[in-house]
Amino acid sequence: MSDVHPIPREFIGSGPLSGTVKVPGDKSISHRSLMFSALAVGHSQVSGLLEGEDVLSTAAALRAMGARIERGDDGIWHIDGVGVGSLLQPTTPLDMGNSGTSARLLMGLVASHAIDTIFIGDDSLSKRPMGRVSVPLSQIGAQFSGTNGDYLPMTVKGVIGAAPIQYRLPIASAQVKSAMMLAALNISGVSEIIEPIATRDHSERMLRGFGADLKVEQDEDGTRHIFVRGEAELKPQNIDVPGDPSSAAFPVVAALITPGSEVRVTNVGMNPTRTGIYKMLIEMGADLTFVNEREVGGEPVADIIAKYSSLSGIDVPPEIAPSMIDEFPIFFVAASMAKGRTMTSGLDELRVKESDRLALMAAGLAAIGARVKEVEDGLIIDGSDGEALAGGAMINSALDHRIAMSFAVAGQNCLNPVAVDDISPIATSFPTFEKMMEELANG
Numbered sequence: 001m002s003d004v005h006p007i008p009r010e011f012i013g014s015g016p017l018s019g020t021v022k023v024p025g026d027k028s029i030s031h032r033s034l035m036f037s038a039l040a041v042g043h044s045q046v047s048g049l050l051e052g053e054d055v056l057s058t059a060a061a062l063r064a065m066g067a068r069i070e071r072g073d074d075g076i077w078h079i080d081g082v083g084v085g086s087l088l089q090p091t092t093p094l095d096m097g098n099s100g101t102s103a104r105l106l107m108g109l110v111a112s113h114a115i116d117t118i119f120i121g122d123d124s125l126s127k128r129p130m131g132r133v134s135v136p137l138s139q140i141g142a143q144f145s146g147t148n149g150d151y152l153p154m155t156v157k158g159v160i161g162a163a164p165i166q167y168r169l170p171i172a173s174a175q176v177k178s179a180m181m182l183a184a185l186n187i188s189g190v191s192e193i194i195e196p197i198a199t200r201d202h203s204e205r206m207l208r209g210f211g212a213d214l215k216v217e218q219d220e221d222g223t224r225h226i227f228v229r230g231e232a233e234l235k236p237q238n239i240d241v242p243g244d245p246s247s248a249a250f251p252v253v254a255a256l257i258t259p260g261s262e263v264r265v266t267n268v269g270m271n272p273t274r275t276g277i278y279k280m281l282i283e284m285g286a287d288l289t290f291v292n293e294r295e296v297g298g299e300p301v302a303d304i305i306a307k308y309s310s311l312s313g314i315d316v317p318p319e320i321a322p323s324m325i326d327e328f329p330i331f332f333v334a335a336s337m338a339k340g341r342t343m344t345s346g347l348d349e350l351r352v353k354e355s356d357r358l359a360l361m362a363a364g365l366a367a368i369g370a371r372v373k374e375v376e377d378g379l380i381i382d383g384s385d386g387e388a389l390a391g392g393a394m395i396n397s398a399l400d401h402r403i404a405m406s407f408a409v410a411g412q413n414c415l416n417p418v419a420v421d422d423i424s425p426i427a428t429s430f431p432t433f434e435k436m437m438e439e440l441a442n443g
């Protein structure tokens with residue numbers, strides 16, 4: 001487990017980065033591909049699955065509830081689903097590791113099944129709020145009993161025969177939306193989930209692909225109404241998972257801040273609910289080109305070419321936050337080396353991710369010599385105008401993969417090495433990160 005054996009590592013640039021790399025499969029799509037396949041009747045196949053610890057936690061939990069999930073020697077995953085309504089009672093607690101997505105989506109899934117489950121997780125996950133799913137799921141009659149209120153370990157007693165859900169999301173969260181949709185799959189009738197601010201729509205796209213009866217209507221103000229007909233009969237699918245745009249942001253920003261660099265990242269998911277980081281980087285003056293645009297498994301995909309760029313600070317509109325929610329740590333790194341001021345706001349959600357990402361990024365960036373001010377809901381950063389930062393500090397990554405990777409990238413443009421206290425959590429989402437950075441350094 002990542003919190004048992006910390007692996008410290010130092011990062012420093014060694015010249016321009018160049019080459020063509022592929023990032024692992026999209027984390028959100030990987031989780032969903034396993035969950036929906038486990039709920040289909042019959043045999044599904046998934047290629048390009050992210051084989052990171054988070055997704056493997058989802059796989060283990062689904063196996064414990066009756067699905068057969070195996071990896072072929074060719075890297076293709078084979079899933080024999082049990083069918084909606086037929087999950088088995090697990091005999092041991094479901095270990096979610098570091099993965100909020102596994103915990104919250106699976107809670108939705110088990111809430112409308114006649115099984116009792118116990119959810120456990122690592123130190124980071126055990127500090128993250130589960131009330132955002134347990135409170136609305138309690139309304140269908142499922143019973144939740146958490147530790148100190150709404151934290152893991154948490155037991156869930158599922159319920160069958162609930163009335164259809166009608167739920168308006170109080171926060172912009174694809175995890176909460178998807179948890180409610182997963183619960184709705186085993187509730188007779190049509191449930192409605194109302195999303196005032198659009199978040200990633202992988203669940204909607206993929207469930208349609210699995211043959212679910214799902215409709216989305218959009219009001220003039222952008223509010224989305226998602227209608228899901230329950231007691232769904234999902235048909236097995238072959239899924240090709242595109243590369244993760246969140247992971248691709250690391251080599252892209254590394255190229256943008258490292259003089260002389262040119263990097264191509266292939267096969268990156270370009271779903272518009274995920275690409276806010278690229279829009280904002282382009283607004284800062286980033287030289288990004290998107291080529292080979294195509295559609296893979298119902299998701300837009302492209303290759304990204306990123307060249308070293310002179311970046312300028314910008315005001316990031318809070319409305320764009322849901323489409324780049326996981327990319328703020330690496331975005332803050334880019335801002336700390338841009339010319340002028342970057343302002344961010346409306347980022348309260350960053351305080352309840354794998355760590356408090358506003359506090360940790362502010363502390364880490366200040367420690368390596370960036371000019372940064374933490375406010376309640378964002379960071380205000382005065383960039384170095386392309387100058388290398390001092391570096392020479394030890395970063396507390398607090399079991400947060402994206403904090404660790406962000407500072408590994410920051411080290412590319414620092415005068416002294418940036419030490420990250422523990423890089424082991426990187427394996428949750430990007431097991432090949434270190435190897436990829438070495439490849440880019442060696443051209």
Ligand code: S3P
Pocket residue numbers: 027028029101172173174175176178199200325326349
């Ligand atoms: C995810 C949704 C996001 C994101 C997380 C993955 C998903 O969380 O931060 O890494 O797969 O649905 P929220 O929906 O809670 O913002």
